[in-house]
Amino acid sequence: MRDLGTVTVAAFATTSPFNGTLRSTDLAVASAAAGEGLDCSSATFTALAANTDSVRAITLADTTSEGTRVVVGCFKDAAGNVARVEKSVGFDPNDPALAQAVAPSNGSVVATKRPTF
Secondary structure (H helix, E strand, O other), X not given: OOOOEEEEOOOEEOOOOEEEEEEEOOOOEEEEEEEEOOOOOXXXXXXXXXXXXXXXXXXXOOOOOOEEEEXXXXXXXXXXXXXXXXXXXXXXXXXXXXXXXXXXXXXXXXXXXXXXX
């Protein structure tokens, strides 16, 4: 099957849904679908204009654990032929703990030129 389109996602996401961009690369493309681990044979397709970016919300099935997820883009041409494209995205819903800088008390000074974080 020839390439019908591309999927672009950030290399890393911290929330779901997040935006992904679908782009048809073939003038015959009529519709597309995208999602995590999507099965193109049962996907719900929506219209996609040729050579035009379409930003879509990508919802992940598991939003509680971190790891690599596979986003699937499905492209269908006017004849009903379907092409599948996969992209990986790292997912981490948990903000890392950050060290809290302690400010000097009011009216005091410090002898260091550079703050330590």
